[in-house]
Amino acid sequence: MHKTILVTGATGTVGKEVAIQLSMMDEDIRVRAGVHSIIKGENLKRLPNVEVVEMDFKDQESLHAAFTHVDKVFMVTPFTNDQVQMAKTLVDEAKRQGVKHLVKLSVIHADTAPGFMLGRWHREIEKYIEDSGIPYTFLRPSSFMQNYIHYDAESIKNEGRFYHSTGNGKIGLIDVRDIAAVGVEVLLGSGHEGKAYELTGPEAISNQQAAQIIGEVTGTQVQYVDVPADAARSAMLEKKAPEWMVDAMLELESAYSEGRFSDTTDTVQQLTGRPPHSFRQFVKDHQESFE
Ligand SMILES: NC(=O)c1ccc[n+]([C@@H]2O[C@H](COP(=O)([O-])OP(=O)(O)OC[C@H]3O[C@@H](n4cnc5c(N)ncnc54)[C@H](OP(=O)(O)O)[C@@H]3O)[C@@H](O)[C@H]2O)c1
Structure with a gap:
């Protein structure tokens, strides 16, 4: 039985690259590209092993449909001032539907003092995910x-x-291509649960x-x-x-x-095997x- 991986924000900078790279993997997976508007997601339909679903983070019904029979999620929420609320709604739905691994796009230094507003927002979402009990991995890119x-x-x-x-x-x-490559490794590899990777x-x-x-x-x-x-x-x-x-x-x-x-880290090299x-x-x- 193939695994279904939902990528949210799949027409965006990171989500699109994750969907593309996942679609090229020689694995028994189905990529579900969650798009805000079907028209913008038209190109994604041409990728192998990709199905496109419309999802509005503010519309519970669309979330329920998008998360149905999903094994893993790559979660991107947009740079908006309601992204914390949006993310919490997504986490709630993921929990209801028994998602087995949630990979969240966060930001570097999300938990480092003295902190910054965007970091605090991402950290609030990270904590919510930690408390949800869903196995998770946080990607914290620069x-x-x-x-x-x-x-x-x-x-x-x-x-x-x-x-x-x-x-x-x-x-x-x-480079976002490297964030996506790490995302693919984390989604398809093993031993990444409970980790936060600064990239x-x-x-x-x-x-x-x-x-x-x-x-x-x-x-x-x-x-x-x-x-x-x-x-x-x-x-x-x-x-x-x-x-x-x-x-x-x-x-x-x-x-x-x-x-x-x-600061720089060697995490991309460590996880993908290339610089x-x-x-x-x-x-x-x-x-x-x-x-
Ligand atoms: N930019 C940086 O340097 C940087 C660095 C570290 C972390 N980050 C984090 O990266 C995240 C943004 O990633 P990105 O640059 O890939 O985002 P992006 O290119 O702005 O894409 C956002 C995606 O979310 C979708 N979306 C927006 N509102 C939605 C809604 N209500 N329902 C469903 N989908 C919706 C958008 O679709 P539509 O366009 O169709 O609305 C788009 O596909 C943010 O959390 C940001 O804090 C960014």
Whole structure:
């Protein structure tokens, strides 16, 4: 009998990569890709061993259907200010339906003092999962390399610049492909229950270094512009970003500038047997996004 693995947020950055990598595994598994909207999930239907189900984290009926006959779950909840509540609803449903292993996408340093808002939210969800009795594994990645595609590529292409408030602070950036590879190992391997894995790339780099690498790979001039936090706040609010999100982003950028996220781990290598992608490799593999 095949095992059914539900991936939530399967059209998102991490969920999609997990669904793709799981679909390529030579194992007797069925991947159930949980998508918010069937239209966005259309491409996932073409993957081998993948079925697509519509699920709205706020709609109990859709959750019940999505979790039916599921053995394991890779749980992603979105970066929203109600993600704790959404996640708790998912955990409740997983418990009701007897899920045997819940792998939760969390964030690095979720339980490390002095803490930060996003970390506290993820830790609250982690604790809820611990208390649920469902066997679990927490993946706690550092900041995604893919953020440069989603948030910075447009201004890099248009102006040859990108803007943050991270000073010279270095960040142990990770490629989402490596998070997914760890997720696949944790879902299909054994001995990962009750563990929390802090995941980073091979080295910590500053935004100045990121700019230099993007420039070298694309053969263009790319400049990182360090913006004072007040100016960054005004710019984000002007673009109609919600205040909680501005607070969360600036808190993170301040922590980055203080070097609080500059540590690296060898967990990707340990769990997958190969080194994580470097930032240079990431840019090479997505060069068209920056040109
Ligand atoms: N970005 C980083 O550097 C970073 C680092 C560490 C941890 N994290 C954590 O990673 C998580 C986000 O992962 P991601 O970047 O893969 O997310 P993402 O790309 O924003 O994708 C979120 C997914 O959730 C779906 N979704 C949103 N609302 C939903 C709802 N009500 N019901 C069902 N599905 C819903 C989205 O579908 P639609 O688009 O169709 O709504 C999408 O598929 C967050 O918990 C964040 O804290 C992020």
